Amino acid sequence: MTDATPVTNATPSAAGTPVSPGEVTKLEMTDVVMVGIGAAGGIASYVLTAAGLKVVAIEAGPRLGVKEFLAHADELQSSWRWDGEPKFNKEMPTWRRSPDEKAEVYASGAKMSNMVGGTSVHYAAVSYRFLEYDFKERSSIIERYGEEKLPKGTAIADWAITYDELEPYYENVEKLIGVSGKGGENPFEAPRKSDYPLPPLQSFGGADYLAETMADLGYHPYRTPAGIISKDYDGRPACTLCGYCGSYECWNNAKSSTLVSAIPHAEKTGNLEIRTNSRVFRVLTDDSGRASGVEYRGDDGQMYIQPAKLVILSAYTFENIRLLLLSANDQFPSGLANNAGQVGKHYISHTTLFAFGVFPGKNFNRFSGSRAQGFSMDDFYGDNFDHSDLDFVSGADVQTFPAESNPIGASRQIAPSVPQWGSDYANWLHENANSVLEVEYHIETLPYEGNYIDLDPDHVDEDGVPVIRFTYDIGENEQRISEYVGTKVEELLTHRGATETWRGKANPSPMSTHDVGGARAGDDPETCVLDKHLLTHEIPNLAVLGGAGFASISGHNPTETIEAWAWLAAEHIAENFDSIVNSEA
Amino acid sequence: MAENPSHSSNPSLRLNRRRLVQGAAVGLAAALPARMLSASDRMAAWNLWQQENPGAAPDTVDEYVPIVLSATEWATLTAVVNRLFPKTDATPGGAETGAHIFIDRTLSTVYTANIPDYRAGLAAIEKSVDGGFAAADPDMQDATLTELEAGKLTGAPDRFFGTLLGHTRQGMFCDPIYGGNRQFMGWDMIGYPGIKLVWSEDEQAIDAMVKPEHISVQKYGGQAR
Numbered sequence: 001m002t003d004a005t006p007v008t009n010a011t012p013s014a015a016g017t018p019v020s021p022g023e024v025t026k027l028e029m030t031d032v033v034m035v036g037i038g039a040a041g042g043i044a045s046y047v048l049t050a051a052g053l054k055v056v057a058i059e060a061g062p063r064l065g066v067k068e069f070l071a072h073a074d075e076l077q078s079s080w081r082w083d084g085e086p087k088f089n090k091e092m093p094t095w096r097r098s099p100d101e102k103a104e105v106y107a108s109g110a111k112m113s114n115m116v117g118g119t120s121v122h123y124a125a126v127s128y129r130f131l132e133y134d135f136k137e138r139s140s141i142i143e144r145y146g147e148e149k150l151p152k153g154t155a156i157a158d159w160a161i162t163y164d165e166l167e168p169y170y171e172n173v174e175k176l177i178g179v180s181g182k183g184g185e186n187p188f189e190a191p192r193k194s195d196y197p198l199p200p201l202q203s204f205g206g207a208d209y210l211a212e213t214m215a216d217l218g219y220h221p222y223r224t225p226a227g228i229i230s231k232d233y234d235g236r237p238a239c240t241l242c243g244y245c246g247s248y249e250c251w252n253n254a255k256s257s258t259l260v261s262a263i264p265h266a267e268k269t270g271n272l273e274i275r276t277n278s279r280v281f282r283v284l285t286d287d288s289g290r291a292s293g294v295e296y297r298g299d300d301g302q303m304y305i306q307p308a309k310l311v312i313l314s315a316y317t318f319e320n321i322r323l324l325l326l327s328a329n330d331q332f333p334s335g336l337a338n339n340a341g342q343v344g345k346h347y348i349s350h351t352t353l354f355a356f357g358v359f360p361g362k363n364f365n366r367f368s369g370s371r372a373q374g375f376s377m378d379d380f381y382g383d384n385f386d387h388s389d390l391d392f393v394s395g396a397d398v399q400t401f402p403a404e405s406n407p408i409g410a411s412r413q414i415a416p417s418v419p420q421w422g423s424d425y426a427n428w429l430h431e432n433a434n435s436v437l438e439v440e441y442h443i444e445t446l447p448y449e450g451n452y453i454d455l456d457p458d459h460v461d462e463d464g465v466p467v468i469r470f471t472y473d474i475g476e477n478e479q480r481i482s483e484y485v486g487t488k489v490e491e492l493l494t495h496r497g498a499t500e501t502w503r504g505k506a507n508p509s510p511m512s513t514h515d516v517g518g519a520r521a522g523d524d525p526e527t528c529v530l531d532k533h534l535l536t537h538e539i540p541n542l543a544v545l546g547g548a549g550f551a552s553i554s555g556h557n558p559t560e561t562i563e564a565w566a567w568l569a570a571e572h573i574a575e576n577f578d579s580i581v582n583s584e585a
Numbered sequence: 586m587a588e589n590p591s592h593s594s595n596p597s598l599r600l601n602r603r604r605l606v607q608g609a610a611v612g613l614a615a616a617l618p619a620r621m622l623s624a625s626d627r628m629a630a631w632n633l634w635q636q637e638n639p640g641a642a643p644d645t646v647d648e649y650v651p652i653v654l655s656a657t658e659w660a661t662l663t664a665v666v667n668r669l670f671p672k673t674d675a676t677p678g679g680a681e682t683g684a685h686i687f688i689d690r691t692l693s694t695v696y697t698a699n700i701p702d703y704r705a706g707l708a709a710i711e712k713s714v715d716g717g718f719a720a721a722d723p724d725m726q727d728a729t730l731t732e733l734e735a736g737k738l739t740g741a742p743d744r745f746f747g748t749l750l751g752h753t754r755q756g757m758f759c760d761p762i763y764g765g766n767r768q769f770m771g772w773d774m775i776g777y778p779g780i781k782l783v784w785s786e787d788e789q790a791i792d793a794m795v796k797p798e799h800i801s802v803q804k805y806g807g808q809a810r
Contacts, residue, residue, distance in 0.1 A: 243784070410777075
């Protein structure tokens with residue numbers, strides 16, 4: 001920053017960029033400026049810097065390491081308060097179910113992490129590929145059942161890319177970060193050219209117990225692939241199954257976050273500079289309608305402009321949308337890449353449900369291990385079961401989730417026949433807290449025309465910047481999936497010997513940590529914000545990485561797909577850099 | 586003052602307890618009763634006590650000096666947590682586990698926004714019984730809490746029961762650095778052995794017995810917030 005040139009303040013955006021009159025320091029031009037370096041940005045930084053491009057990553061959060069992470073093995077702080085994320089907590093979005101309602105601040109309990117490595121630092125590390133169905137959900141349904149089977153109001157669409165196009169990048173990601181699993185166990189999995197680089201995580205008794213019953217019932221259990229290394233890998237030690245994993249940061253670097261995998265490799269090239277604790281307020285454009293850099297507040301509290309030949313938004317799904325909208329200017333009055341009014345549309349979030357069964361007398365040591373340590377089955381996923389006589393489309397994945405309970409959480413997982421407090425409650429907990437098994441299932445929530453994200457006209461954060469507003473509800477289709485799959489999962493638990501089972505209700509859950517859509521990728525610039533390389537149709541040197549480009553959510557956890565697509569996009573950018581940055585807007 | 590015989594015999598803890606009050610009273614008349622200390626002095630005293638006492642909770646609950654709650658509110662809350670988690674043959678009571686200590690302490694830090702609800706809610710609970718909730722017999726107390734749970738207790742804020750129960754559960758089962766789960770009573774109650782960084786496949790087998798290790802995150806640098 002020593003060669004920085006002070007310039008006069010740029011014009012504040014109409015959306016309320018909190019730039020007070022004063023100096024904004026314009027820094028030296030770089031090839032790529034990246035906003036946020038988490039799962040998507042971390043992978044892209046690896047690809048771009050390896051190709052020789054100079055990358056500046058501007059990250060809202062700090063850079064932490066194992067010393068801090070071990071001190072966070074604290075359920076109260078990490079699971080219930082999540083007070084380690086000041087940026088996210090202070091910019092909490094709002095939610096309403098329909099445009100007729102006034103949105104209210106929505107503290108969902110979801111945990112988006114602002115730090116180098118982003119949410120990949122504390123994700124549960126379930127690291128699936130999507131199924132082929134996910135990339136062509138709409139056409140698959142129409143082909144098999146006819147167009148009339150599509151639920152009313154759904155904005156379901158096929159993806160901009162196919163599974164085959166993404167397959168090599170899944171493989172790249174799995175090898176770079178270290179994913180543990182066993183290919184070929186799942187008869188429904190999409191074809192893979194090579195097996196996982198690491199064998200599955202060690203066996204967990206409670207998960208094996210449920211998998212036996214899955215097989216007895218004719219289902220097809222397979223070891224859940226984990227973004228956690230089962231053996232020493234790339235200089236990192238194998239996982240020790242400590243029980244502080246999802247919602248927590250890994251204290252021995254066994255979880256394959258980009259913080260410990262992609263990013264250190266990118267830094268070794270000398271081409272990556274990360275600026276932490278720095279907040280980007282908007283993307284700037286030049287007279288030709290191209291992105292020219294970003295404006296941000298550095299960790300010294302001063303405002304800077306970082307000029308760049310190409311701008312990548314790689315913050316969280318809805319923070320990317322927010323920045324597109326906040327960057328409105330005279331040329332782009334509705335926000336960047338939004339001339340067709342599509343930014344924020346087609347937002348989707350997983351409705352994630354849990355079913356429980358209690359097995360009195362069994363001790364599962366459920367306070368240990370990882371959520372990713374166990375079995376999944378895709379028998380009720382996508383079109384893996386016949387929907388001809390069912391009144392819904394798609395389904396849900398099913399994952400055993402008996403591990404990594406924490407004590408406060410366990411105290412809330414009570415059979416419906418048991419009171420919530422008093423001596424019967426206390427005695428039940430004493431007898432059964434370690435005898436409960438849990439199964440998780442992600443509903444393949446459809447996109448709907450009425451679901452979108454925009455800027456809240458009534459709520460701003462402490463910098464005076466509008467927060468994100470979700471207008472979001474789920475439909476009958478999701479309720480029916482939930483009822484159907486939930487019933488099957490309870491039957492599974494009962495068949496295994498649970499004396500009592502129970503499960504959650506399907507509620508709309510925006511901000512679920514599995515948030516996708518909002519800048520759908522596709523070939524048509526009138527209906528899609530991004531192209532298949534995640535560059536915006538409107539501004540050729542502006543990319544949006546992350547889940548925003550997804551056209552459907554799938555039943556599986558999205559991170560590995562986000563990472564694979566970020567790799568594909570970054571490779572395209574690197575290989576075509578000169579033509580992209582010189583192309584006409 | 587009811588003493589816990591198994592712990593009052595520890596001379597170093599007793600000494601630290603005296604130092605707590607003395608340390609906090611620096612600048613004040615030496616013999617001021619603890620309850621007359623300002624909230625910030627009591628907070629400072631608590632922090633000093635914690636630094637000097639790994640394991641974090643006072644050796645007896647009766648020695649705790651509330652930071653936020655008044656004497657009356659404290660008595661009510663003590664009785665409440667003992668009904669939410671009554672002491673049984675197999676399970677510890679809410680107060681001996683320090684659930685109320687957790688709540689009072691946390692109201693002074695992260696849950697300050699809940700203070701008005703606690704004041705109103707505890708007052709409504711206290712006056713729900715002739716002669717006061719804290720002094721009532723357990724059946725009467727349970728009747729009040731049932732009413733509160735149903736949202737029908739006059740004067741209690743909406744959803745206060747949920748807050749109270751949620752915080753009491755946190756106090757029972759949190760890491761002991763927060764003042765609850767004293768002597769790992771909550772973790773022992775549900776079979777959580779404490780932080781254990783390495784689990785072998787044998788230890789993760791069904792019905793494998795794992796000895797409680799009573800490791801708090803304090804061992805690894807964790808601090809209460």
